[in-house]
Amino acid sequence: MTGQVRTVDGRVAGRRGQATRQKLLECLSEMLSTSPYRDVKVIDVARMAGTSPATFYQYFPDVEGAVLELAEEMAKEGATLTDLVAGRTWVGKPAWAAAEDLVDGFLSFWRKNDAILRVVDLGAAEGDKRFYKIRMKILNAVTNSLTDSIKELQDKGRVDKSVNPAAVAGSLVAMLAAVAAHQKGFQSWGVKQAELKPNLALLVHLGVTGKKPTK
Amino acid sequence: MTGQVRTVDGRVAGRRGQATRQKLLECLSEMLSTSPYRDVKVIDVARMAGTSPATFYQYFPDVEGAVLELAEEMAKEGATLTDLVAGRTWVGKPAWAAAEDLVDGFLSFWRKNDAILRVVDLGAAEGDKRFYKIRMKILNAVTNSLTDSIKELQDKGRVDKSVNPAAVAGSLVAMLAAVAAHQKGFQSWGVKQAELKPNLALLVHLGVTGKKPTK
DNA sequence: AGCGCTATCTGACGTTCCGTCAGCTAGTCT
DNA sequence: AGACTAGCTGACGGAACGTCAGATAGCGCT
Incomplete structure (x- = not known):
């Protein structure tokens, strides 16, 4: 029903993948409560999560997409x-x-x-x-x-x-x-x-x- | 009282300057009602106003600054x-x-x-x-x-x-x-x-x- | 009209961030 | 150990940022 967590290119994420994905979401959440929405950059979220921007794009199409996930x-x-x-x-x-x-x-x-x-x-x-x-x-x-x-x-x-x-x-x-x-x-x-x-x-x-x- | 309109570097704007400044504000307003705030770029506003981005920065520190003006x-x-x-x-x-x-x-x-x-x-x-x-x-x-x-x-x-x-x-x-x-x-x-x-x-x-x- | 002054505008640049890809890394399974 | 693959990233071309020095154009004066 809910569908498994998938990467942007459609593959199903495994244990490790889910973990980084989750970490990215947490950092995004943190970011949202400390700086204006307009200034929240992919690069900052990735940095905070200790990963590269490219990794972010593996799980979310953009900042907005990730925010939607949090919102959901x-x-x-x-x-x-x-x-x-x-x-x-x-x-x-x-x-x-x-x-x-x-x-x-x-x-x-x-x-x-x-x-x-x-x-x-x-x-x-x-x-x-x-x-x-x-x-x-x-x-x-x-x-x-x-x-x-x-x-x-x-x-x-x-x-x-x-x-x-x-x-x-x-x-x-x-x-x-x-x-x-x-x-x-x-x-x-x-x-x-x-x-x-x-x-x-x-x-x-x-x-x-x-x-x-x-x- | 209200203070004259000034450029970012503190000089008082003349007739022509005020006109372009106003045009920029109008275009920004238009932009705001047609695309999400996060996606409103200086470059687009300038393009719509038929001027260069550099001109925008002569009158406003950034998009936010210009929005404040509109809001005021x-x-x-x-x-x-x-x-x-x-x-x-x-x-x-x-x-x-x-x-x-x-x-x-x-x-x-x-x-x-x-x-x-x-x-x-x-x-x-x-x-x-x-x-x-x-x-x-x-x-x-x-x-x-x-x-x-x-x-x-x-x-x-x-x-x-x-x-x-x-x-x-x-x-x-x-x-x-x-x-x-x-x-x-x-x-x-x-x-x-x-x-x-x-x-x-x-x-x-x-x-x-x-x-x-x-x- | 011609001249000069200065307000106004802009091309061009170094920087930051975007979004993508090919290739590397590290878990996992046998 | 060896190989397979999920997951990660360096590196890149492109877009937007924000700044500056220099070009332009309107205006007042003669």
Whole structure:
């Protein structure tokens, strides 16, 4: 299913090959978090991995291609974000807890993978379908079940019919992603990390249920 | 005050110089909206402007430097975003109109300048203070007066004391920016442009006032 | 018009990085 | 040990970078 790891010219990589490939990915990841994307060069990644540029090209078509690989890995891990929303109830006190947990989990996932995520964001915004799909995969993990939750509330008459569940869920998730990506930005408005979270949770709660939370 | 336009080596540019400089900026802008940021080369911009690469370096230190210039221009124009929120009331029917107008104005500004904005976003996320400041300048235009509006409602007892106005305002604006940057993304969730706007307006209204809108 | 001044532009260069290939190296198997 | 091959790399032609010294052209003056 997943297909074995292959070199650029189509051969299957063996044990040693996989190891260097992995090392290259690690170094790329490191590189991405220390220098601007535009300045990440194949030559630097190779040097850091203690190998030659030619080796890099054996496993990846270019920097972008390798970044996609990293992103794909992260997207797999990101599937666990579903757990943040799956099987949660959005009524009463548990709803507040659900909102808090969602915000918390989402922010920490984003912070942990910020370097790759900002490149994915860029690629997606530029219209590159490959990045776009990866971004979707991650966000879908949350958005879909959030959409379902809203639909459910709507069916029970607890949320207005005029609401488009997918639009609201998508917007809320986009908000979380944006805030996570620019957390430092909030400091300049005099908003501290710790203060940010409950306010985000409030917005999520309001968006999903249409009501103020009962804490 | 604003300082005249200067060449890289510090001399003041004359009429002709300004013209080519401007042409270079235009071509760069064009380039940014047609190819990925990582692939925008000085040589291409120069070629498109019908001049030599050396000329480019007379006016800008590198591509990034030129992008900053473009961004600064846009930020100036972005100051008009204040008008979307200044002097609006967030009570009753006018509040709904205010939310709608804000969403509308914000989205169209973003769409108009998407190419530069995504580079600014990237730079800011990467921690580059110059881009970061520009991003702030644009967002502040909206966030500050939104913050004030929330504070005002809070003083009147219409909004809960536990709310941090800056955090909420900032988050809402971040949401608008993120949704604007990834508008295409919503199509894949089956959400159309036209549907998106009222739902965003709803979220803005909920966020600012804490209540459902009366349309 | 002709002259000279200086702002502006560019050809040309050394350097860095790209991406490819043929050939070398080092694990592995018998 | 010998041979087989997966994996690595030196070396190369080409593209883009960033810099400089020198060419060009617009402008003011007579």
